Amino acid sequence: MDLARPIDLARQLVSELYPDARAAWLGGSVARGDATPTSDLDITVLQDGPALRKSIEYGGWPVELFVHTEKSLRYFADKDQARRQPTMMRLVGESVVLLDTDGSGARLQQDFLAEVAAGPRPLTADELSLLRYTITDLLEDLASAVGDVQLAIKSVLWQEAARLLLTGSGHWSGTGKGLLRELTTYDVAHGTNHAGALLDGVRASDARLVTAVDNILASHGGRLFAGFELTADI
Structure with a gap:
């Protein structure tokens, strides 16, 4: 798959729908490079509020949107840690940075990537x-x-x-x-x-x-x- 088009499309979506976003990331199968014909765009957006999740179609692609504050990102990452399934951490850590207005895009990407690399806590x-x-x-x-x-x-x-x-x-x-x-x-x-x-x-x-x-x-x-x-x- 040519990554340029979905990445450009994802950036356009963030610019159009979330003009006040501080950062945004494209994660999931497209970012990993193993997308299939039925894959969607997993886009996480950082803004001051509110936090929400929704599914839309944009530019011919199904899109899963995860809109968060830093507090809500941490909340869901902690839930990931508790169940040992790093969904949010991978969406941000293993991603393409689409937008980074204040350094939070790169910072949070690296923070979550480090958490993924560290692995979960041991079983009790x-x-x-x-x-x-x-x-x-x-x-x-x-x-x-x-x-x-x-x-x-x-x-x-x-x-x-x-x-x-x-x-x-x-x-x-x-x-x-x-x-x-x-x-x-x-x-x-x-x-x-x-x-x-x-x-x-x-x-x-x-x-x-x-x-x-x-x-x-x-x-x-x-x-x-x-x-x-x-x-x-x-």
Whole structure:
């Protein structure tokens, strides 16, 4: 894809719709260079207020707009940190700067890029136990499942196993295609093929998914049922 047109179009949109913006960034698949025919323009705008998200069409492109103040950017980045899914941090950090009137565009881009590079906080003991228990329970359900029920369990199981692998190893997680992208990045960095093994297992009619999941569990204490316990202060 020729990046010049979507970048120019994104700049034109910001100039037209947000003339008082302090900064703006184009992130997502277009900025990464892996856009498809159905990709949209993910544009984050920094202004004094108010914060909002909306979807529009502009210049023949679907556009996702994320309009923020510095306070709201930090709020959503903190939510990203809590769930270990760096959506906002990547939208700004891994971006093309469209507008930067006061230096905040480059500053925030670098700040969020550094947070992405630093990775998420480690799993707590309770978080690790809950993931192991959840996956163990899914494996037990899968053992007696057939037909559509089996497919539904598999579709959840590979994702939970991927989250355990990633977050248990100090890597970011995600959802949907974002989770697969994070898992593939992990594989490239570590010379593994967990993404292929998990998805091959989902498609297969034998025990390949169980094997792939147990291989991930083995690195984090194995299956967990007996002795699992969580407490809550209510």
